[in-house]
Structures are given as structure tokens and as C-alpha cells.
Amino acid sequence: MFHANVFRIVLALFVSTSHCVTFTITNNCPYTIWPGTLAGSGTPSLQTTGFQLDAGQSVRIPSVPTGWSGRIWGRTGCRFDVNGVGSCQTGDCGGRIECDGNGATPPASLFEITLGSGNEQDFYDVSLVDGYNLPIVAAPRGVHGSCNATGCSSDLNLACPRELQVVGGNDGDGGDTERVVACKSACEAFGLDQYCCSGEFGNPTTCRPSFYSTIFKRACPRAYSYAYDDGTSTFTCKAFDYLILFCPTSHRENRSYGGYTPPSNGDGTKGKVVQTASSSDSNIILFPFPLLFVIALNMFLF
Numbered sequence: 001m002f003h004a005n006v007f008r009i010v011l012a013l014f015v016s017t018s019h020c021v022t023f024t025i026t027n028n029c030p031y032t033i034w035p036g037t038l039a040g041s042g043t044p045s046l047q048t049t050g051f052q053l054d055a056g057q058s059v060r061i062p063s064v065p066t067g068w069s070g071r072i073w074g075r076t077g078c079r080f081d082v083n084g085v086g087s088c089q090t091g092d093c094g095g096r097i098e099c100d101g102n103g104a105t106p107p108a109s110l111f112e113i114t115l116g117s118g119n120e121q122d123f124y125d126v127s128l129v130d131g132y133n134l135p136i137v138a139a140p141r142g143v144h145g146s147c148n149a150t151g152c153s154s155d156l157n158l159a160c161p162r163e164l165q166v167v168g169g170n171d172g173d174g175g176d177t178e179r180v181v182a183c184k185s186a187c188e189a190f191g192l193d194q195y196c197c198s199g200e201f202g203n204p205t206t207c208r209p210s211f212y213s214t215i216f217k218r219a220c221p222r223a224y225s226y227a228y229d230d231g232t233s234t235f236t237c238k239a240f241d242y243l244i245l246f247c248p249t250s251h252r253e254n255r256s257y258g259g260y261t262p263p264s265n266g267d268g269t270k271g272k273v274v275q276t277a278s279s280s281d282s283n284i285i286l287f288p289f290p291l292l293f294v295i296a297l298n299m300f301l302f
Helices: 002-018 186-190 211-219 290-300
Strands: 021-027 034-039 057-064 069-075 110-114 122-127 136-142 150-152 165-168 179-183 235-237 239-246 285-288
Touching: 021 069, 110 136, 122 136, 122 150, 186 211
Parallel strands: 021 239
Antiparallel strands: 021 057, 034 069, 057 285, 069 110, 110 122, 122 235, 136 150, 136 239, 165 179
16 A cells, blocks of 8 residues: 555656646857747746847746746847846847747747647647748657657748848848848738738638748748748647757857857867856856757658
């Protein structure tokens, strides 16, 4: 009887803790990015809402509670002072390293998720509805088997129509050489109801794919390209970990970026996190990621 009671207690503890999810955010870009997080209405903020992530580094955010909803994105070209005040070329969230309830300024590639309560499924997607700034892949690991990876591994900045382009300087070394740093949505660029799925176009019958959203969809068939692109863009799963990988196909080891090459660490990896927004929080774990990258990339090759 004693052993049976111990087993029940252990099982209860396992069930109660297994509902929490871990987000592992990884930077495979050949330059520094600044991920941001935003909780949905009625759910608590994550342990960090913004931080610096150098090339080749990952942050693990554990204990994301059941029922949590929100979004995660990457910011580029950021400059912050010692107080965490500054700005980013893309994805800025109120001019601070911690977003503190502010969303991404478009254009920005977004990972969006609602975690299911209890045994309910998670719903997740990668959205380009607010435009695009970085390649991003989300690869969940399922509680009961495999789950589908999704996202956009293509560099849409290279093929962005001129009228949607956001042009800025290099992110890596702060130089002045201009290049396309983001690609606007047609809604942001033109403000027309037919592109924004608003007004008389505010339903799935009247709001149809546009020339511009089709460009996004062809390059990234599993990502949201416009507001009613649900059928091929929303995924369900019951996962215990989500790997959120920026620049999944970047050959970081063989590239420099505007003169910037990530430094080598003693263990053979590249990049080093020199600042985090919540450095005092022991639950935020920083680590190099080559193995995680290989796993996620294999999951994404569909």
C-alpha cells in the first residue's frame, strides 16, 4: 500500500508539472538579434519580454504555464544604452530592450501560440500578416509523438517588391551600407481595405489572397500570408517544448555579415551573449545550440 501511494504521489507531481511548456529561442543568424515576447490578453508575461541574443546562442524559457497565449519575434539593428533604452531597425517594441507589454512594430515575422489547458491541443503558427523581417521556424516536440514544424525559412528580404521594402544599414557592425532589412505587408504599405481585410473585405469570402500575399505564400507555404489564410497555416499539437529558430538555413560558420564575424568560443561554437534583459532570473538559461539546430532543421525539411 505504501509503494502504491508513493507511486500515485509521483504520478500526480509528474502530471501537474508536465503541463508546463519550455520555449527554446535560438539565433542561427550571423549577427545579433533581440527577441521580444508579448503575452496575450489575460495571460501573464513570460519571465523575460526582451533580450539580446548573439549569433550561435540560445535562451531557454521554462515553465510557460498551461493556457498561455502570445507571440515571439526577433528584432534587428538595435542599439540600447545601459538603462535598456534605445531603438531597433525592425520589430521595435516601445524603444526598450524589455518590451513590457508592447508588441512588435511592423514589419516583423511572428511566432504565435495558444497553449491548450489540460489535455487540450496547442494552436500555433508563424505569421507574415504584419510583414517580414527574419526567417523563423517553430519546431515543437510532442508529448505523444511527433508534431509539425512550421515557419518561413526563406529570406524574403531578397525578393521583396520595391514598394514594400524597408531599407536600413547593416545590423552586424553598425555600418552605413544600406540594404533591405524588412518587407512590409501590403496592408501597411498601402492601407487599403482589400489588403487589410477590413471594411467590406472584413470576412473570408470577400478578403482573398492578393498579388503581394501570394509572393509571401509561395516562398513560405506554411506561414500566414494574409488574415484569412487559416487552412494551411494553423497547426495543432500537444508539446512540451517549442524550438523557435531564427535564420534556420543560414550557413553561419562560413559567412560574415557586413564585416562582422561572430567570435569563436572555447567549445568550438560561435557567438556569446554579453547582455540579457533578465540576467538575475535563474530560470533563463543561455547555451550554444549546434545540436538543437540540426534536430530542428531535420524536422523542418518537409
